[in-house]
Amino acid sequence: MSWLDTVVQGVLLGGLYALFAAGLSLVFGIMRLVNLAHGDLIVLAAFLILVLVSALGLNPFAAAVIAAPLMFAAGWLLQYFLLNRTLGKDILPPLLVTFGLSIVIQNGLLEGFSADSRRIFAGSLETASIGLGPVNAGIMPLMTFLSAVAAVVGLNQLIYRTAVGRAFRATSDDPLTAGLMGIRPQRIFAMATGLAMVVVTIAALYLGTRANFDPTSGPARLIYAFEAVIIGGLGSLWGTLAGGIILGVAQTVGAAINPEWQILAGHLAFLLVLLFKPRGLFPRAVD
Amino acid sequence: MALPSFQVETQTKASAVFGIAAAAALLIAFAAPLLVSRGVIQDLFFILTMLVLAQNWNLLAGYAGLISVGQQVFVGFGAYAMFGCVILFGVDPLVAVLIAGVLSTLLAIPTAFFTFRLYGPYFAIGTWVVAEVVRLLLAQWKALGGGTGTSLPRDATRDMLGVGLMRDVFDMKASQAGDALTYWLALILAALTVGFIYRLLRSKQGLGLAAVRDNEQAARAVGVDARRMKAFVYLATAFITGIAGALIYVQKARISPDAAFSVTDWTAYVIFIVVIGGIGTVEGPIVGVIVFFLLQNLLAGYGSWYLLVLGLIGIGVMLFAPRGLWGLVSDRTGIQLFPVRRMLKGGSLNQTSKGGPHG
Amino acid sequence: MALIETKGLKAFYGDFQALFGVDIAIEAGETIAIIGANGAGKTTLMRSISGVLANEAGSILLRDRPIGALSAPDVLACGIAMVPEGRKLFPSLTVEENLLVGTYGYKGEGPWDLESVYALFPVLKERRKNPATALSGGQQQMVAIGRALMSNPKILLCDEISLGLAPVVVRDIYAAFPRIREGGASIVIVEQDIVQALKVADRVYCMMEGRITLSGRSSDLSRDDIHTAYFGGNRHELA
Numbered sequence: 001m002s003w004l005d006t007v008v009q010g011v012l013l014g015g016l017y018a019l020f021a022a023g024l025s026l027v028f029g030i031m032r033l034v035n036l037a038h039g040d041l042i043v044l045a046a047f048l049i050l051v052l053v054s055a056l057g058l059n060p061f062a063a064a065v066i067a068a069p070l071m072f073a074a075g076w077l078l079q080y081f082l083l084n085r086t087l088g089k090d091i092l093p094p095l096l097v098t099f100g101l102s103i104v105i106q107n108g109l110l111e112g113f114s115a116d117s118r119r120i121f122a123g124s125l126e127t128a129s130i131g132l133g134p135v136n137a138g139i140m141p142l143m144t145f146l147s148a149v150a151a152v153v154g155l156n157q158l159i160y161r162t163a164v165g166r167a168f169r170a171t172s173d174d175p176l177t178a179g180l181m182g183i184r185p186q187r188i189f190a191m192a193t194g195l196a197m198v199v200v201t202i203a204a205l206y207l208g209t210r211a212n213f214d215p216t217s218g219p220a221r222l223i224y225a226f227e228a229v230i231i232g233g234l235g236s237l238w239g240t241l242a243g244g245i246i247l248g249v250a251q252t253v254g255a256a257i258n259p260e261w262q263i264l265a266g267h268l269a270f271l272l273v274l275l276f277k278p279r280g281l282f283p284r285a286v287d
Numbered sequence: 288m289a290l291p292s293f294q295v296e297t298q299t300k301a302s303a304v305f306g307i308a309a310a311a312a313l314l315i316a317f318a319a320p321l322l323v324s325r326g327v328i329q330d331l332f333f334i335l336t337m338l339v340l341a342q343n344w345n346l347l348a349g350y351a352g353l354i355s356v357g358q359q360v361f362v363g364f365g366a367y368a369m370f371g372c373v374i375l376f377g378v379d380p381l382v383a384v385l386i387a388g389v390l391s392t393l394l395a396i397p398t399a400f401f402t403f404r405l406y407g408p409y410f411a412i413g414t415w416v417v418a419e420v421v422r423l424l425l426a427q428w429k430a431l432g433g434g435t436g437t438s439l440p441r442d443a444t445r446d447m448l449g450v451g452l453m454r455d456v457f458d459m460k461a462s463q464a465g466d467a468l469t470y471w472l473a474l475i476l477a478a479l480t481v482g483f484i485y486r487l488l489r490s491k492q493g494l495g496l497a498a499v500r501d502n503e504q505a506a507r508a509v510g511v512d513a514r515r516m517k518a519f520v521y522l523a524t525a526f527i528t529g530i531a532g533a534l535i536y537v538q539k540a541r542i543s544p545d546a547a548f549s550v551t552d553w554t555a556y557v558i559f560i561v562v563i564g565g566i567g568t569v570e571g572p573i574v575g576v577i578v579f580f581l582l583q584n585l586l587a588g589y590g591s592w593y594l595l596v597l598g599l600i601g602i603g604v605m606l607f608a609p610r611g612l613w614g615l616v617s618d619r620t621g622i623q624l625f626p627v628r629r630m631l632k633g634g635s636l637n638q639t640s641k642g643g644p645h646g
Numbered sequence: 647m648a649l650i651e652t653k654g655l656k657a658f659y660g661d662f663q664a665l666f667g668v669d670i671a672i673e674a675g676e677t678i679a680i681i682g683a684n685g686a687g688k689t690t691l692m693r694s695i696s697g698v699l700a701n702e703a704g705s706i707l708l709r710d711r712p713i714g715a716l717s718a719p720d721v722l723a724c725g726i727a728m729v730p731e732g733r734k735l736f737p738s739l740t741v742e743e744n745l746l747v748g749t750y751g752y753k754g755e756g757p758w759d760l761e762s763v764y765a766l767f768p769v770l771k772e773r774r775k776n777p778a779t780a781l782s783g784g785q786q787q788m789v790a791i792g793r794a795l796m797s798n799p800k801i802l803l804c805d806e807i808s809l810g811l812a813p814v815v816v817r818d819i820y821a822a823f824p825r826i827r828e829g830g831a832s833i834v835i836v837e838q839d840i841v842q843a844l845k846v847a848d849r850v851y852c853m854m855e856g857r858i859t860l861s862g863r864s865s866d867l868s869r870d871d872i873h874t875a876y877f878g879g880n881r882h883e884l885a
Binding site: 028032033034036082085086091092093094095096097099100101102103104106107108110111219222223226227230260263264267268270271274275278 | 348404405407408409411412413415416419420423424426427555562566590591593597598601602605606609
């Protein structure tokens with residue numbers, strides 16, 4: 001495998017990590033909430049798609065289209081009835097409640113689906129590839145990457161071009177004054193988490209079709225998402241995409257040197273960025 | 288006229304009675320290996336080591352505001368350091384436990400360097416990343432079994448310092464003596480940890496820590512070096528957690544990276560113990576570890592339902608009784624067993640004296 | 647029937663009582679000023695009416711409808727908009743977005759939209775793509791007023807709009823008020839600048855220590871009356 005090939009695979013893998021991270025980034029940007037159950041929610045969405053595929057015989061993409069609104073509703077309810085109660089000056093309650101939620105989701109999935117590794121089958125798409133100049137790229141990794149770009153563009157359009165997006169940013173700046181504009185911060189937060197869950201569903205689709213997953217896969221996805229967000233710098237979704245790409249390239253390059261080093265190389269890249277650029281490569285928010 | 292005489296106290300009547308009761312309980316606990324079966328001693332060992340981990344996490348999160356979900360790094364690293372000393376250098380396991388504590392503290396220096404750059408909630412995940420990095424690195428160490436792990440040599444624990452003596456004095460089998468010895472060490476470690484944390488909280492530094500927790504900016508304004516206090520707490524908990532991890536693995540005698548760096552075993556359980564018992568109190572983790580042990584036995588047959596229930600209880604407590612079970616008890620009864628609050632005794636503050644300058 | 651009135655309005659911050667039974671009434675189309683020293687309770691009164699602070703339902707009546715317990719978004723939906731003290735623009739939003747966000751929860755019938763606000767404050771149109779916080783203090787205050795107008799409120803509450811601004815800038819801003827009145831809204835102005843308040847308002851309420859100490863038509867009040875109501879009965883001076 002040539003180095004160019006390795007880097008291209010890494011960039012495409014980075015798309016997956018950006019999809020993991022975009023929801024986390026969105027939610028943190030709007031309500032300063034770090035959801036420790038984010039990875040487990042990705043895995044939950046993957047199981048939801050799996051169930052839709054196997055029970056209704058659906059194509060995975062069609063299943064994701066059905067799963068997305070369900071996940072939106074789940075995220076909305078979760079935020080409105082549980083997480084909103086934890087928001088405040090103290091960072092302890094949201095962290096501990098979402099940590100508890102992470103444990104609950106993991107073990108709930110273990111009860112429901114056992115510890116076996118699963119996979120969502122996407123038929124011939126899985127092995128299909130196209131030539132991109134000198135390198136070959138798999139159709140699924142390419143779709144993952146394009147979906148990540150689309151998700152970032154879509155979220156940015158929403159945030160910077162619509163009334164809801166203005167309300168998102170206004171609430172993030174100052175929830176009390178936003179109330180004077182008729183904005184209900186509790187609902188804005190619920191909507192943001194709902195949206196994050198839609199992105200999570202897209203991430204879950206590609207997680208599930210590209211690799212095996214099991215109920216305990218969540219925490220590792222959370223860590224990748226977190227690393228992508230920090231590498232990119234808080235407050236910028238394009239930064240998050242770049243962070244995901246850097247993480248992906250670090251991992252594939254590490255794996256090319258020694259297959260056991262894949263994950264480690266990603267973590268080391270993250271630590272290096274933290275060492276030299278503690279605010280990330282493309283910082284935007286002032287926190 | 289004379290000013291009423293004030294006295295600053297942190298002692299309460301309940302705490303004095305409790306002090307005597309605790310001393311008696313400690314004595315009985317020391318005699319336990321001679322009184323109860325080996326199974327009970329192993330249970331008690333588990334409770335004591337979890338208590339040590341919980342007290343440390345509570346000090347970090349409840350007092351220093353450092354919410355870590357990566358404390359398993361010090362358990363795992365301490366355990367691996369102990370294994371390394373025993374297997375590679377033939378050090379006695381008990382000496383190795385102490386070395387493990389020192390090495391864990393050394394590890395905490397670069398760790399703090401990275402994680403302290405992250406703000407609040409991101410610190411939490413940052414500690415987790417560091418734990419993953421250390422786990423992955425140690426999984427590369429082939430001399431200690433790589434990813435699959437290894438066992439302590441049989442004769443290492445059998446010939447451990449003190450085991451021979453106990454065999455002669457109490458007429459115990461080697462394995463029984465080993466369990467009793469690790470139990471005693473866990474008991475001492477737990478007592479010292481509680482004593483250390485209690486003393487720290489009652490000291491001037493403890494007051495500074497409370498000030499930082501309540502309002503970091505205000506505390507800085509009156510000269511409390513918040514960063515230094517947090518760094519000290521972080522290093523101290525790394526030392527104790529490393530020792531606890533090493534001790535746990537002397538008793539287990541078998542290690543693997545996945546088990547030694549398990550988030551569930553060494554951090555999730557610990558967080559639930561502290562949250563359910565009551566975060567930000569010395570009593571909380573003690574109550575929490577007892578509740579935790581009872582729940583574990585009650586739900587032992589139900590597999591992952593156990594953790595699911597534990598998670599739900601943790602969420603419920605955080606939402607509806609954020610100061611935990613001990614907080615509920617303390618609010619109802621006013622009892623404090625480890626009082627750290629300073630109380631003025633002797634005079635009455637609203638006593639007004641006649642004939643003052645405004646009279 | 648007054649357009650809006652408060653009846654025995656009390657307000658608390660925790661255990662601290664800030665308002666002790668305030669009664670004011672505003673008729674449709676009227677402009678009133680509320681004056682008083684720092685800590686007199688003027689801002690608390692504004693926060694109570696606008697729903698930032700929750701009160702007893704019956705202590706604030708909008709055409710006899712109790713609205714005291716409503717939240718800020720619900721109060722806005724009744725046609726009451728506020729220009730908060732300190733402007734409180736959203737730094738992540740441009741000038742134009744700050745104006746647009748004013749219509750998020752409610753948009754009543756009336757003359758105000760982007761175009762008419764820009765006509766009122768032409769400088770904002772030039773700077774509409776700038777982040778709101780890049781503007782000068784006076785321009786920021788114009789954005790804050792424009793933002794509140796965008797929902798076409800029946801009642802416009804303006805809290806300390808001259809605070810921290812140079813007199814010449816304050817004059818510019820108050821120059822816009824006749825046109826805002828023409829738009830039909832009743833206006834409540836909270837001011838420390840008495841001269842400015844008397845100039846623009848039909849009637850004046852003076853507050854001290856959480857109570858109304860004086861009220862009347864601007865033209866009827868003497869300087870001495872106001873001075874006493876503002877600073878309290880200073881017997882040495884009166885004696």
